[in-house]
Each structure stands twice: as structure tokens, then as C-alpha cells.
Amino acid sequence: MYQTNTNRDATDFPIPNYSLFDVGGYVFLKKTFGKLDLSGGVRYDTRVLRWPDFYVRLDSTTGWAQQVATSTGAAPQFAAFRTTYRGISASVGATYNLSERLLLRANVARGYRAPNITEVGSNGLDPGAHIVYLGNRTFGPEFGLQEDLGLSAYLPDAEVSVSGFLNNIDNYIYQARLTGPDGQPVVVVPGNATYQYQQGRAQLYGAEVTVNLHPRAWPALAFNNSLAYVTGVNKEAALLEANGAAAKYLPLIPPLHTRSEVRLTSQRRWRRFTQPYVRAVLDYHAPQNRFYAVDNTETRTAGYALLGLGTGVGLVKGPSQREWLQLFLHLDNAFNTTYQSHLNRLKYFEYYASSPTGRRGIYNQGRNFNAKINLLF
Numbered sequence: 001m002y003q004t005n006t007n008r009d010a011t012d013f014p015i016p017n018y019s020l021f022d023v024g025g026y027v028f029l030k031k032t033f034g035k036l037d038l039s040g041g042v043r044y045d046t047r048v049l050r051w052p053d054f055y056v057r058l059d060s061t062t063g064w065a066q067q068v069a070t071s072t073g074a075a076p077q078f079a080a081f082r083t084t085y086r087g088i089s090a091s092v093g094a095t096y097n098l099s100e101r102l103l104l105r106a107n108v109a110r111g112y113r114a115p116n117i118t119e120v121g122s123n124g125l126d127p128g129a130h131i132v133y134l135g136n137r138t139f140g141p142e143f144g145l146q147e148d149l150g151l152s153a154y155l156p157d158a159e160v161s162v163s164g165f166l167n168n169i170d171n172y173i174y175q176a177r178l179t180g181p182d183g184q185p186v187v188v189v190p191g192n193a194t195y196q197y198q199q200g201r202a203q204l205y206g207a208e209v210t211v212n213l214h215p216r217a218w219p220a221l222a223f224n225n226s227l228a229y230v231t232g233v234n235k236e237a238a239l240l241e242a243n244g245a246a247a248k249y250l251p252l253i254p255p256l257h258t259r260s261e262v263r264l265t266s267q268r269r270w271r272r273f274t275q276p277y278v279r280a281v282l283d284y285h286a287p288q289n290r291f292y293a294v295d296n297t298e299t300r301t302a303g304y305a306l307l308g309l310g311t312g313v314g315l316v317k318g319p320s321q322r323e324w325l326q327l328f329l330h331l332d333n334a335f336n337t338t339y340q341s342h343l344n345r346l347k348y349f350e351y352y353a354s355s356p357t358g359r360r361g362i363y364n365q366g367r368n369f370n371a372k373i374n375l376l377f
Contacts, residue, residue: 036095038094047085132192146168162209164206172199177297206230224261225259230254260282280308285341310331337366
């Protein structure tokens with residue numbers, strides 16, 4: 001992969017002009033021994049990231065910042081940079097067929113991720129986020145060691161899957177609000193918060209569960225359910241010693257999430273209508289009480305439930321009864337629930353010292369209706 005970025009007539013410069021080149025190769029092997037399937041692979045990756053000196057000055061005519069070729073007496077906003085990241089990732093896994101309907105899976109893997117341009121090169125205001133981001137040129141690649149174990153059952157009337165994982169990561173990259181020696185938030189651009197990317201040891205663990213019911217006695221019914229849970233724990237001893245419980249958890253970790261969908265699909269054709277269905281989906285996000293509280297980087301997020309409704313149908317034509325059109329109608333957040341996702345980067349976007357609505361930050365989307373038509377050729 002080769003990627004370039006060029007600023008043209010911009011007035012804010014959160015990242016520099018840069019070029020990025022990724023190249024990698026892998027080997028994957030698989031072998032079956034009766035009821036046991038073994039697989040494994042190894043991969044080597046290289047990333048080259050670079051940019052030249054990048055100068056910015058204030059245009060006296062417009063009052064806005066602009067990029068210039070050189071700036072006499074002023075340091076570049078982005079000093080020239082070049083580095084190469086390299087890493088080896090690998091995995092080995094096994095699946096054992098306990099029976100025709102029951103599978104046991106286990107896997108151990110070493111993961112690798114090179115830092116991206118924002119994590120390394122950021123040095124400016126992102127107006128859409130109301131945040132000044134600062135990168136870190138000293139970052140090395142992330143490396144993780146993950147173990148996971150899962151059990152899957154394929155039954156006549158249901159499919160059930162349960163899995164759990166544990167991942168220990170070195171050089172984990174995350175965002176943290178920047179505070180000065182006086183304990184006050186650092187302000188680079190007035191009215192905007194300042195965040196700097198950090199790197200340290202971390203641990204992620206969690207589980208996923210799916211239960212999909214499709215009773216043979218009622219083929220029109222499908223009842224699908226899923227649960228996902230993950231906890232991110234900070235393992236940096238110095239950070240924990242300095243900040244205590246406020247630094248225990250990692251930022252931007254989603255809370256427990258469950259999703260249930262009931263879907264009824266007609267097995268009969270009604271004149272020229274085929275496969276009509278109705279569905280209802282309930283998404284539940286638990287409160288996130290495990291958050292990175294150092295320097296008020298994050299705050300608690302309340303839980304919420306969202307109801308979605310939908311229907312759809314296909315149309316056929318001609319002697320062949322070929323389907324030529326599909327119509328879908330969906331209503332999301334049917335009750336117009338007011339909520340904020342814990343991963344919503346605009347949760348802390350607030351210009352008012354005292355909000356006129358009594359709420360802080362920007363909330364997620366309310367009730368939303370959409371219609372979709374597919375024409376099949």
C-alpha cells in the first residue's frame with residue numbers, strides 16, 4: 001500500500017504532508033488429522049513513514065494560517081521525519097470436532113500494529129473534534145499476545161457459540177488529556193481541549209456469545225441474539241502509582257453490548273411479492289463505569305436501549321418469476337432515545353460554559369427513517 005497526503009488551501013493543519021508505504025508477506029498452513037484441524041501462519045510487515053519540514057504562518061490579509069515553503073526564524077510546525085517500523089506476527093490454532101454438531105476451538109497469536117500518521121505526526125487542531133491532538137515520534141509498534149478459546153454447537157433448531165479471550169499488549173497506544181505541571185489542562189488553542197497520544201502496557205480480556213434460534217416447526221421465525229463484553233486494563237506501573245484508580249482502565253473501551261433481533265419471513269409468495277418480512281431489533285449498551293479518568297480524559301457514560309423496526313419485500317415479474325426489485329423500510333431508534341455512545345468522540349465537544357439544554361457534549365442520532373430500493377438486473 002502506498003499513501004500520500006497533501007495540504008492545499010487549508011487553514012488548519014492537524015497532520016503534515018506525508019507519504020506512507022506498507023509491504024508484507026505471509027505463509028499459512030493447514031492440516032487435518034481425523035477430528036482435529038490444525039492451522040498456523042507467520043507474517044512479516046514493514047511500514048515506512050516520512051515527511052519533510054512543514055512551515056505555517058499567519059496570512060496578514062486573510063487572518064488565517066497558511067502553509068509556506070519556508071518561514072524565516074520560525075521552527076516548522078512539523079519537523080522533517082522518517083522512520084521504518086517492522087514486525088512479525090504469527091498464530092497457531094486448533095479446532096476439534098467433539099461430535100458432528102459440537103466444535104472446540106483454541107488459538108494463540110502474536111499481533112503487530114504499526115503506529116499511524118495521527119498517532120505519530122499530529123500537531124494541530126481538529127476542528128470537528130474540538131481537540132488539539134499531539135502525536136509522539138518516539139512510538140514503536142504495538143505487539144500483543146492473545147489466547148482465545150471457543151465452543152460452537154450447531155443444533156437442529158439453534159446455533160450457539162461461546163468464546164473468551166485474553167490479550168496482553170506492549171506499546172499500546174491511546175489518547176489522554178494533557179495536563180501541565182500546575183495540574184491545569186494544557187490549552188494550545190483557546191476554547192479547545194488538548195490530547196496527546198500515550199503508549200504503555202495494557203491488557204484486554206472479554207467474551208462473546210451468540211444464540212441464534214430457527215425452530216424447524218416454525219420456519220418463518222428467526223430469533224438471533226449476541227453479547228459482547230471487553231475490559232481494558234492499564235498495566236503501566238508508574239502511571240498507576242501516580243494516579244491510582246483513575247488510571248486503572250483504558251480509554252475508548254465499549255461497554256457490555258447485547259443485540260436481539262426477531263424476524264418473521266413469509267415462506268409463501270403473495271402474487272408478485274416474494275419473501276416479505278418484518279423485524280424488530282433491540283440494542284442494549286450497559287453503563288460504562290470502567291473508564292480512563294486521569295485528567296478528566298473520560299467520564300462515565302449512562303446505559304441505553306435502542307429499538308429498531310423494519311420491513312421488506314421483493315417483487316418478481318415475467319414467466320420466469322425473476323426477482324427484479326427489492327424494497328426495504330427501516331426505522332432506527334424508534335422511541336427517539338436521547339443517548340451518548342461511550343465511543344462518541346463528540347461526547348466532550350462543548351462550547352458553552354453552562355449548556356442551555358442541561359446536557360454536555362453532542363449526542364448521538366435520534367429517530368431515523370430510511371427507505372432503500374434495489375433494482376436487480
